[in-house]
Amino acid sequence: MKPKAVLIVCDGLADRPVKELEGRTPLEAVDKSSMDELAKLGVNGIMDVISPGIPPGSDTAHLALFGYDPFQVYRGRGALEALGGGFPVKPGDVAFRVNFATVDEDMTVLDRRAGRIRTELAAQLAPQLQNLSLPEYPDVKVSFLHTTEHRGALILRGEGLSRNVTDSDPGRTSSKVLEVKATDQSPEALKTAGILNRLTKKIHQILREHPLNRELAEKGAKPANCVLFRGAGILPPITPMTRLFNVKAACIAVTALVRGVSAAAGMELLNVEGATGTLETDVIAKAKKLVENFQNFDFFFLHVKGADNASHDGNLEGKMAMVKKLDSMVKFLLNNLNLEETVIALTSDHTTPLSMRNHSGDPVPLTIAGWGVLADDVNQFSEKACAKGGLGRIRGKDLMPILMNLVGRLKKFGV
């Protein structure tokens, strides 16, 4: 049997020097013996997930990590978000990330997340948005998908649509909901913008009359009386990595956008009880799911979001706790997988410095250990230590060929 490959991506884990840690990064400051053990066993390096200096998004980063050139294949966020939320997006569909939001009578945005409306409340609103056919556009099917809290997706299906349209989401409060505009003068873009502007009005009419919103308003809570569209996207024109490398692949992730990229790449999406995409997520449950399914797949993508959330919030303590938690997950995997029949890669999809509270384009550390690997003498998994390793500095899109080569899944180019 061929060895299997496991790719562990700790979202936003890499960092810059932190003042409170006397210039160390969280990875340098936290005692994390299992991650360091993996680095000791393996070959290490740093990786420009997109290209040097370019801050990756979650979508472009994962496209690169799965072996694609995001500059060539990225077609916006919307379709990936919808796919990750479970909607069977088809080629030609144009999809949008959607927020439930609170607006006043003037359509000025008061809260872009409708007070972070609870999932079960938003779920009561969603059924009203299932039949959004527009008489002006009889050939276009409109689908609304609610995922978690204020989040959802909108999918347009029909002839002559385009993703070349702007967002209705102004990106901040005290601004009016924006009119969607075509970014080129094609009939397709003009038509798509027209549909969205009609939908903004129609959905507002439906939601403001909804009994739940009246109830919320009476209680002094923020009603979810509007939706905001952003991130128009179509499916990326990619051949599934499962076909490119002839592997059965599993994705263990919660974040809809990341699940969407995984689905587009041909992976099967596994669900894990207790995995939440937050700092409270049950990382051992995720690792257990992988171990339980070890015989059923050739490649596993295991994604943990928490560290990124902590960095976005400037939450140093939370990030350090997350490093500890991730270390326990690596420990579980080291105890339950056999490195003589497995290659494990440990990395991050991008750096999210606590000091920036946003993604940066700094390279991320990378460890590859297990079957066929020529270990170097690095003995710590950190931004600095990995930079001295035997992998040197690679690009994100080269990681998958490197892993697939190690497990013997690549064909010779030439003879």
Add this chain to the structure above:
Amino acid sequence: MKPKAVLIVCDGLADRPVKELEGRTPLEAVDKSSMDELAKLGVNGIMDVISPGIPPGSDTAHLALFGYDPFQVYRGRGALEALGGGFPVKPGDVAFRVNFATVDEDMTVLDRRAGRIRTELAAQLAPQLQNLSLPEYPDVKVSFLHTTEHRGALILRGEGLSRNVTDSDPGRTSSKVLEVKATDQSPEALKTAGILNRLTKKIHQILREHPLNRELAEKGAKPANCVLFRGAGILPPITPMTRLFNVKAACIAVTALVRGVSAAAGMELLNVEGATGTLETDVIAKAKKLVENFQNFDFFFLHVKGADNASHDGNLEGKMAMVKKLDSMVKFLLNNLNLEETVIALTSDHTTPLSMRNHSGDPVPLTIAGWGVLADDVNQFSEKACAKGGLGRIRGKDLMPILMNLVGRLKKFGV
């Protein structure tokens, strides 16, 4: 006088950890003081000959090592093989690697190499295949070239031919000789497939009647009663590196395919008595040929095949003996060349792990020593040691510009 450059390529030399060597590679386990001396004198690095993770073929690897992008210029194996065998392939010619093989009456392949027929026997068959004109294709000239043992090439010359055809070689025994098919529906591909299928029959008719084959059959030996075609190719669309870098270049290699790439790149092919392309090859004779011709060329490409053969056969002892042999060759060169007027690069065209018995996409070690080189502190020529060197991690196609820059052969880009 400008310094000269020498590129030593040890085919398939790099490896992965070997169990029997307690996790060391053959390069780490064998005492090889001259290679290590070169590493000590030079700057070191690792090289992705094609791109990270991609297992190179011999043809694509050498295209890259001579400065070309194989993804852009590779056009199949056949024409390179024929060129390396000494046939003056022209643009437009479509050529094939050919095997003498043994088939039964049903055209089922019994031996893909006709019992590895001896060169002098196969040479008796070849003259019968010199006039293979087909009345159905009066405008196409067919040439047959025998090289060594069961090996040869077939070259089609004429208007309207294509390399977009499949192999007749089924790649294994107990299968029938395959019908050649066009891989696109162009008239050129259909015509080329038609020619090859006619030739399969015609050559079979000629060979089965041949007195030598009757003789072999009577002795119970396998007759060479058929030929198998594979690897359709045309010349790569490249400018000779001799013109690109304005150098006179010599190739010292035996393997036909490697000689073919060298010829396509504009090198003069030198012949060496005792060089066999096997583990028994006389490496000192090859090094002597280089030293004798030192004044006649600006660039030398010195290729030694043996280590790759050993890895393909899983022959650890043979590979280790080959490392010793290569070390003696490097010693001879260090003793007979002046590093103050020479740059020597030592590397491999790809990794061939003993554990895989095939090419892999692992990076190869690279040492560059001599004129103009800024030495680093690496003191061993091995996969791991070179990874710590001053060259970092480079691509195969960048090696030739690096060497030509060192010897002052490159013009400024811009002013």
